[in-house]
Amino acid sequence: MPTSSRPDGAETVSGPGGSARAESSGQRSLSDNWWKIGIVAFLVIGVSGAILKYLDDDAKRQMLLPAKDRSALSSINPFIPAPTPTPTPQLSKEYIYADSRMLAVVDANAAETPPADLAVWRPSSGVWYVYNLVTAAWTSYGWGNSSDIPVQGDFDGDGKTDFAIYRPTDNNWWITTSGNSSYYSTAFGASGDIPVPADYDGDGRTDIAVFRPGTTNANWYVYQSSTSSTVQTQYGLSTDKPAPADLDGDGKADITVWRLSNTTFYTLRSSDTTTQSALMSFAGYTLTSGDKVVSADFDGDGRANYALRSGSSWLMLNSAFANMTVVTPSGDQASDIPVQNDFDGDGKVDIAVWRDSNGHWYIRKSGSGGALREEACGTSGDVPVPALWRR
Numbered sequence: 001m002p003t004s005s006r007p008d009g010a011e012t013v014s015g016p017g018g019s020a021r022a023e024s025s026g027q028r029s030l031s032d033n034w035w036k037i038g039i040v041a042f043l044v045i046g047v048s049g050a051i052l053k054y055l056d057d058d059a060k061r062q063m064l065l066p067a068k069d070r071s072a073l074s075s076i077n078p079f080i081p082a083p084t085p086t087p088t089p090q091l092s093k094e095y096i097y098a099d100s101r102m103l104a105v106v107d108a109n110a111a112e113t114p115p116a117d118l119a120v121w122r123p124s125s126g127v128w129y130v131y132n133l134v135t136a137a138w139t140s141y142g143w144g145n146s147s148d149i150p151v152q153g154d155f156d157g158d159g160k161t162d163f164a165i166y167r168p169t170d171n172n173w174w175i176t177t178s179g180n181s182s183y184y185s186t187a188f189g190a191s192g193d194i195p196v197p198a199d200y201d202g203d204g205r206t207d208i209a210v211f212r213p214g215t216t217n218a219n220w221y222v223y224q225s226s227t228s229s230t231v232q233t234q235y236g237l238s239t240d241k242p243a244p245a246d247l248d249g250d251g252k253a254d255i256t257v258w259r260l261s262n263t264t265f266y267t268l269r270s271s272d273t274t275t276q277s278a279l280m281s282f283a284g285y286t287l288t289s290g291d292k293v294v295s296a297d298f299d300g301d302g303r304a305n306y307a308l309r310s311g312s313s314w315l316m317l318n319s320a321f322a323n324m325t326v327v328t329p330s331g332d333q334a335s336d337i338p339v340q341n342d343f344d345g346d347g348k349v350d351i352a353v354w355r356d357s358n359g360h361w362y363i364r365k366s367g368s369g370g371a372l373r374e375e376a377c378g379t380s381g382d383v384p385v386p387a388l389w390r391r
């Protein structure tokens, strides 16, 4: 180490980066020991950090496992967050669902209109009816015919749901864009495909997508709005039901299937492209092919909960896979159609059904302790199309 004598008895010592520092001879013995103290401190901090990181990583791994598969460590690990009795509503984001599909995540502040509109699509005429409960105004729009499938979503990402249909006869998607009131069509899919639009790439715009059951293995084809390219993913079996939702809470819908044969959901997490599975087992309930997947963010933690509607009961698993909740709203009928969405704008999806016989919506407001809100919108034969229309 190069040194040079100084008139005050101190020496200039070149540091590792070439910079020079001065110290008096009286400080020498202390500084000679500081590096040893530093190394010991470094080792202690490093080892502690590694232990903390292991515990934290293990906690994350444990959280993804079904309760029965967790190690004993999960019961003593202090880094697993305790269940919160009343989760804080995440009002900064709004999750737009249609059936179990998370269509998009939008900023709540992007559009001021409260999400208070109900909507149905009438196959016999192809007309959409949107009822704004704040202004009591009706909006109608002719789009599609009786053999089409409604695939509403926010394809242009303006926070308003767009009228859209999928035509199984020629595999064309016809999409209006609320932002500029124009439309376009695009061929995407093949005979036998199931449309599964959702926001898979997390850019706030619904992606055109289909689930192809195939003969043994299923394939997903997603036309990503962010890249204008198609991503193919083999995931699930031909007998599975597609059930995309954002299970890991990264703002991107996750490819997910529901397998009745072993009553298990399988999810390809968008955050780390690994699979998580969740066994749905509820005492007293025998799951059947008539059950509907209704996965959505019921507890408002930003992650969708695996959920099924069986009979008139809602069977929901919390995000930590630890607690199962069964809700059977009084008066609901097994034949009602689930239309869960966040109707009261508290950041939690509300349990809700639409009744074909009278066209009524029965919404259990999460922000009011599950209080019933009953609204009339639609008539028998309509298809309820819950979303955030903002019309």
Ligand SMILES: [Ca+2]
Pocket: 153, 154, 155, 156, 157, 158, 159, 160, 161, 162, 177, 178, 179
């Ligand atoms: Ca839109």
Ligand SMILES: [Ca+2]
Pocket: 198, 199, 200, 201, 202, 203, 204, 205, 206, 207, 224, 225, 226
């Ligand atoms: Ca997208």
Ligand SMILES: [Ca+2]
Pocket: 245, 246, 247, 248, 249, 250, 251, 252, 253, 254, 269, 270, 271
């Ligand atoms: Ca995700």
Ligand SMILES: [Ca+2]
Pocket: 341, 342, 343, 344, 345, 346, 347, 348, 349, 350, 365, 366, 367
């Ligand atoms: Ca709600």
